[in-house]
Amino acid sequence: MDLPDKFLKPYDHTQTEDSLYKKWEESGYLNPDNSPESDKTFSIVLPPPNVTGTLHIGHALGLSIEDIMVRYHRMKGFKTLWVPGTDHASIATQTKVEKELSKKGIRRQDLSREEFISHIEEFAQASHDTIANQVRKMGASVDWSREAYTLDEKRSLAVRTAFKKMYDDGLIYQGDRIINWDPKGQTTISDDEIVYQEEKTKFYYFKYGPFTIGTARPETKFGDKYVVMHPDDARYKEYTHGQKISLEWINGPMEATIIKDENIDMEFGTGVMTITPWHSAVDFEMAERHGLDKEQIIDQYGKLLPIAEEFAGMKISEAREKIIEKLREKGLLVKEEDYTHNIATAERTGATIEPQIMKQWFVAVNKPFKMGESHIEGIATGQEVTLKQLMRHVVERELVSIHPLNRYERVYYSWIDNLKDWNISRQIVFGHRIPIWYKGDELYCGVEAPTGDGWEQDTDTLDTWFSSGTWTFSTLGWPENTKDLEMYHPTSMLETGHDIIFFWVARMILMSTYCIGQIPFENVYFHGLVRDKQGRKMSKSLGNIVDPLDIIKEYGTDALRMSLIVGNGPGNDLNFSDDKVRAYKKFANKLWNISRFILENIGSLDIKKPETLTQNDQSYLDEFEAFSKDVDTDMKNYRYYLASEKLYAYIWHTFADIIIEAKKEALAGGGADSQSAQYMLLTIFKKSCALLHPFMPFITEEIWQSIKSGSDKDLIVHTWPIAE
RNA sequence: GGGCGAUUAGCUCAGUUGGUAGAGCAGUUCGUUUACACCGAAAAGGUCAGGGGUUCAAGUCCCUUAUCGCCCACCA
Numbered sequence: 089m090d091l092p093d094k095f096l097k098p099y100d101h102t103q104t105e106d107s108l109y110k111k112w113e114e115s116g117y118l119n120p121d122n123s124p125e126s127d128k129t130f131s132i133v134l135p136p137p138n139v140t141g142t143l144h145i146g147h148a149l150g151l152s153i154e155d156i157m158v159r160y161h162r163m164k165g166f167k168t169l170w171v172p173g174t175d176h177a178s179i180a181t182q183t184k185v186e187k188e189l190s191k192k193g194i195r196r197q198d199l200s201r202e203e204f205i206s207h208i209e210e211f212a213q214a215s216h217d218t219i220a221n222q223v224r225k226m227g228a229s230v231d232w233s234r235e236a237y238t239l240d241e242k243r244s245l246a247v248r249t250a251f252k253k254m255y256d257d258g259l260i261y262q263g264d265r266i267i268n269w270d271p272k273g274q275t276t277i278s279d280d281e282i283v284y285q286e287e288k289t290k291f292y293y294f295k296y297g298p299f300t301i302g303t304a305r306p307e308t309k310f311g312d313k314y315v316v317m318h319p320d321d322a323r324y325k326e327y328t329h330g331q332k333i334s335l336e337w338i339n340g341p342m343e344a345t346i347i348k349d350e351n352i353d354m355e356f357g358t359g360v361m362t363i364t365p366w367h368s369a370v371d372f373e374m375a376e377r378h379g380l381d382k383e384q385i386i387d388q389y390g391k392l393l394p395i396a397e398e399f400a401g402m403k404i405s406e407a408r409e410k411i412i413e414k415l416r417e418k419g420l421l422v423k424e425e426d427y428t429h430n431i432a433t434a435e436r437t438g439a440t441i442e443p444q445i446m447k448q449w450f451v452a453v454n455k456p457f458k459m460g461e462s463h464i465e466g467i468a469t470g471q472e473v474t475l476k477q478l479m480r481h482v483v484e485r486e487l488v489s490i491h492p493l494n495r496y497e498r499v500y501y502s503w504i505d506n507l508k509d510w511n512i513s514r515q516i517v518f519g520h521r522i523p524i525w526y527k528g529d530e531l532y533c534g535v536e537a538p539t540g541d542g543w544e545q546d547t548d549t550l551d552t553w554f555s556s557g558t559w560t561f562s563t564l565g566w567p568e569n570t571k572d573l574e575m576y577h578p579t580s581m582l583e584t585g586h587d588i589i590f591f592w593v594a595r596m597i598l599m600s601t602y603c604i605g606q607i608p609f610e611n612v613y614f615h616g617l618v619r620d621k622q623g624r625k626m627s628k629s630l631g632n633i634v635d636p637l638d639i640i641k642e643y644g645t646d647a648l649r650m651s652l653i654v655g656n657g658p659g660n661d662l663n664f665s666d667d668k669v670r671a672y673k674k675f676a677n678k679l680w681n682i683s684r685f686i687l688e689n690i691g692s693l694d695i696k697k698p699e700t701l702t703q704n705d706q707s708y709l710d711e712f713e714a715f716s717k718d719v720d721t722d723m724k725n726y727r728y729y730l731a732s733e734k735l736y737a738y739i740w741h742t743f744a745d746i747i748i749e750a751k752k753e754a755l756a757g758g759g760a761d762s763q764s765a766q767y768m769l770l771t772i773f774k775k776s777c778a779l780l781h782p783f784m785p786f787i788t789e790e791i792w793q794s795i796k797s798g799s800d801k802d803l804i805v806h807t808w809p810i811a812e
Numbered sequence: 813g814g815g816c817g818a819u820u821a822g823c824u825c826a827g828u829u830g831g832u833a834g835a836g837c838a839g840u841u842c843g844u845u846u847a848c849a850c851c852g853a854a855a856a857g858g859u860c861a862g863g864g865g866u867u868c869a870a871g872u873c874c875c876u877u878a879u880c881g882c883c884c885a886c887c888a
Contacts, residue, residue: 196836223844284885302887304888316888352888357888361887366888397851412826494816498816499816501883502884617882654826654835655826655835656825656826657823657826661881665837671835672836673850675850679850681847681851686847725828736835745853749852
């Protein structure tokens with residue numbers, strides 16, 4: 089055969105990848121509406137990347153695994169849909185833009201709400217464009233015609249509809265409860281957005297009437313008028329619950345009430361503590377139990393209120409030393425010790441969280457409601473359930489299967505069991521406005537604004553996970569009853585990083601089971617974290633961040649994908665090194681040269697199966713058949729890390745090193761043996777390219793264009809070698 | 813405090829349901845026998861963290877110890 093010129097040079101990915109992607113995209117292959125009818129569907133939503141910047145190597149890993157799943161099913165003849173999109177990531181994006189603006193000397197306070205939002209939107213749009221380009225660069229075969237954004241009009245409608253439904257069912261309520269206040273971001277955050285950091289500090293013991301109490305936070309103690317101890321503590325048995333005692337405290341004499349509570353740890357400190365219900369979640373609960381007064385000590389900027397008298401208006405850090413000094417002078421300081429504990433900080437701003445009691449919106453996770461139309465096995469329509477029960481049920485019954493299960497099952501359950509009502513309101517501007525309107529004392533909840541004058545919408549926005557929770561079904565058209573929703577929901581698979589199991593996976597299960605009575609996905613596949621060569625987390629401060637685009641430029645997308653996939657089992661972290669990528673770049677070149685050899689040695693691409701194959705060739709074909717089935721089994725069981733490794737080993741070290749070498753003589757000799765060998769080699773190689781296509785889509789498609797017969801379709805939609 | 817994971821060749825890691833250890837990189841020797849030097853051939857390298865148990869058979873299952881890592885909770 090005549091050899092196309094391109095095979096005379098080593099493989100050059102820069103000449104092929106972009107144009108192949110363009111071809112796939114323009115061909116319509118990525119939209120399942122254009123694919124042949126089938127009763128089997130495979131659907132998956134792209135975990136929408138945050139529009140806070142660019143994609144990192146972790147995204148590249150996710151995209152690679154997802155694309156393998158998608159291409160595999162597409163070739164197997166499933167109606168295959170992969171919905172792309174991006175996430176507005178309210179708090180993360182707003183924080184980021186705020187920082188960018190301040191670098192330019194623009195302060196947020198100087199902007200109106202609308203101006204600020206428009207800056208954020210501009211940034212979000214630019215990020216979106218970058219991300220969309222990177223998704224293409226990775227070869228991800230998503231259906232761009234269905235692209236979604238968590239803050240676009242359709243998703244916005246879904247969010248308001250979900251909110252209204254929950255509100256009408258009594259699952260969303262407004263209440264004065266203790267929340268996590270971020271004094272820097274000036275917003276509440278959820279429990280999951282807290283990061284604990286170790287802090288070395290002093291632990292003080294103060295005389296409090298007849299007791300000695302311990303605290304690390306003297307500045308909150310002004311209003312403490314309840315002193316708590318365990319009912320079984322023999323040291324304090326002379327005191328009774330409710331007893332009043334007079335004592336001298338920071339700003340003079342006061343009266344305190346004794347409370348007995350079983351939640352006190354008798355071993356810790358002196359076994360006696362005073363409580364500050366306004367600024368501690370534990371104290372708040374205790375106060376609720378006993379019906380105690382609560383008083384605010386610290387304001388939303390972290391400054392002391394008038395109750396602190398001479399200290400009023402001071403920042404916590406400033407006041408602490410002065411308060412201790414005063415207590416020491418009054419002879420109330422007993423002793424101080426060094427103390428190490430964990431303090432709660434806000435994930436985004438790094439500020440120390442100040443618990444506060446504030447009026448916020450919550451989703452009640454423990455409140456029973458009547459289930460709507462249910463398609464969930466074991467949950468009947470109209471049955472009384474709680475959101476927590478729904479979230480637990482679908483995993484317990486394995487309606488949603490987690491891979492790897494054992495590693496995340498307990499984590500998931502324990503999170504659910506400890507889950508408190510979900511605080512969904514945020515005091516930030518970028519996001520979905522809460523669909524509540526006020527007029528005087530009236531309150532209106534609706535999908536659309538109420539008619540009539542004088543209504544003002546709540547200025548808070550929703551926790552970003554409220555909208556991403558609807559992602560699987562809002563992207564398919566809900567609340568409209570669309571064909572997509574009917575065909576592709578529940579989705580087949582959710583592939584994501586294990587770090588967002590609570591944030592996102594659990595919230596999607598909550599939203600989907602509640603809103604539409606369906607599980608959001610049948611399977612969850614967790615990938616691990618991509619670390620640097622030495623196993624360290626990639627971070628800006630270490631300067632070890634790898635940009636996928638740099639790797640792609642140097643080694644090609646196929647090589648990058650293989651290096652991320654081979655040997656990386658679900659849930660495992662992966663150390664990324666150039667060496668591995670380089671190895672798969674060489675593999676790409678190996679494939680290139682195999683193509684060249686075969687093309688040089690066969691008579692025609694439409695070669696027919698000879699009447700008789702040599703026994704040797706037949707046995708190679710039989711072995712290959714068994715190998716293909718093995719690979720297919722791995723694919724079915726999500727063992728991409730094994731399938732890819734086996735393909736690499738087979739193609740290089742069996743097909744090229746042994747089979748091709750063994751056939752050189754027969755090919756040179758001509759005649760029947762040569763015909764047999766030609767057929768065998770071309771057959772195995774074509775099928776090998778097909779098996780490898782999900783992993784290395786570009787080079788396999790590029791080679792395919794030169795080795796396919798006239799009747800073959802493009803490889804992306806070619807039939808998988810092993811039938812379902 | 814609770815949970816999970818890791819410990820296999822110099823380095824980075826595979827090893828799917830138990831059947832006498834594999835890859836990449838590095839290193840050794842040889843090869844310009846024309847698909848490929850982004851290559852080929854050959855050899856070298858591991859008491860599979862320690863201990864105990866189950867089994868005809870264990871890197872693989874069970875118990876235990878040690879070291880490292882991650883997640884969750886958190887005490888005033």
